Amino acid sequence: MPARPGWGPPLPPPPPRDDIITGVFRAHWMIIPLQIIAVTLVFVALIGPILVMFGFAWLVFMAVAVLFGTFAYALPSWWYGTFGLREDHLLVHTGLVLRSAREIPLSRLQAVDVVQPLLMQVFGMAELRIELAGGDGSAIRLRCLPKNVAERMRAAVLAHAAGLPGRAPQAPEWPFYRLPFPLLLGALTFRVPILVSFILLLMMATAFVVFLEPGVLGAVVPLALGLLRYYWGPLARYTDFYASLSSDGLRLRYGMFQRRMQTVPPGRVQAVRIVEPMLWRALGVARVEATVAGYAGARQGDSADLLPVAPRSTAFTLVNEVFPESEAAVVPLVADRTRSAGAAGVDERLFVSVRGVFCRVTEIVPVERIQTLRLSAGPIARLRGRVTVDVDTPPGPVSARATDREAAEGRRFLDALTEAGRRARVPSAGTERWATRATMHAESTQREHRVEEPEVSPDDTPGK
């Protein structure tokens, strides 16, 4: 097998026998031994110590029984766990005792990821994840596929979601940003909490060596765990980070022990925030996080980052790519009434808010993605005549709001956002089948220009 097909240049066209859009597929048979080994090992590790008390023969006997039991379950469930494409629907059959068949309209997908954990990389396998908007339980996970099947399935799924025939070749892509490892290492180190933890860790280690006081270790363990989570975690995850743009949306490839390839189709990013921790501002770098409706619950933290570390200008360029026809950096901002750095602004396309004295967070929501708008004033804010405008988006890292506004100013914000949203939410602004929709959209805008009445006004006089 060639080293890393698919991560590099596109694959040659597959022979018709392996046509991905017809026929039924299942995971590689390798999943059976993997499942058997995993279950047996867990059994031996958990129940083993108890069984050893009855004698070693018992342990061996029970382990063999579990091994065959798992095999008896894994083989038919592997055989019956199939998936395949039917037109632009994906059919997934799972389960042995409780059979389930899901039919997924691919035009509704939110993101497609190909994930390769370390063990899977060794065997040349990959997992395909198709994220839907329904929250945590709604993602489709096709485990343990041969690498090339996963790649071609991903391309076919994206083609169907774009409204093209499934045999359409993978959309061409052009490089956007490659994160150099020294920058990742430097930026991850150069943060106040990490530096403080390192210094504390060093002081503890010195104290332990000098005074031979074992109590110090009690403080070292949580510090080390924290560093593992917030320093080593992102370092390992974002090694070899590479972002590229294509007509299928943003493609991200990253990871050392777990290779991931994420595809976020156009219009799936609901909101974006640019995070600049205090020391990063001196370096001029930032992190870009996004709210995507599919990445709910636990996967939010895994997949929310669009750029882990990037120069500030690159971050804004990415935002402009994600929200086309808009310019986040030129939205006029109005400072709020407190002495902090808070500011917010609206233009035709975007709502931008900036907050945070130390860690500056710039939150950007395109007006056509706003779900609801809220103007609120608590008891203290009412006494001071201040209001807050909240811009609600689907659950995610972004929560944009304009805080501490004068009442009239807050209302103007609300009205401006409502007005801009009304203009932006034309029916052609939907995001399903983006490839064929682009032509539709062009036609409809031409029509609008001719009529010179772009306001949405179907017959909707509220019944009084």
Added chain:
Amino acid sequence: METSESTPETESEAGSTSVGRPLDAAFAAPEGSSWRRIPPALAWYRRLVTTAACLVAGAGGCVLLLLWDRPLWAGVWVGLALVVAALMWFLAGLFQRSWGYTEASAELYLTYGVLVRQLVVVPYGRMQVVDVTTDLLEQALGIATVRMRTAASTADARVVGLPLADAVQLRDRLAARSESFSTGL
């Protein structure tokens, strides 16, 4: 961008005594419409619920404290429950009067809240689900709640205390408009 140039004069305005007025203006209905208010049945609903809760809590606590042989504390507890019930009785009226909704051309405006005043704008195209619910007490009073779900889970978009017929009509109108304004997620 009209917000940028007019900030200094609003600063000087709000510094004077008329703090309440700009706030009322900020929470006013959109231009060319007025708030449709909720009938007083909502206040009675809230009063009945809060009074019942206070009575149960007061009586239960009173019995427990008497069993524990603390008659003075039992009296204090009952008094406290009555004060809370009276306060809630009074607030229920304010709460009912604070509610209002109006259907603009492309979005639904809601306002409510006594302590935290809110104005919520829900575009019709963003409504994923519109449903009408009424519990037993609401049925007895002949009122219903219209609840709108959007993809954002933070906002609690609902219209409470509408007469049942109005609620059903509102639900039908909103559902029809959410269909005609639909733009996906």
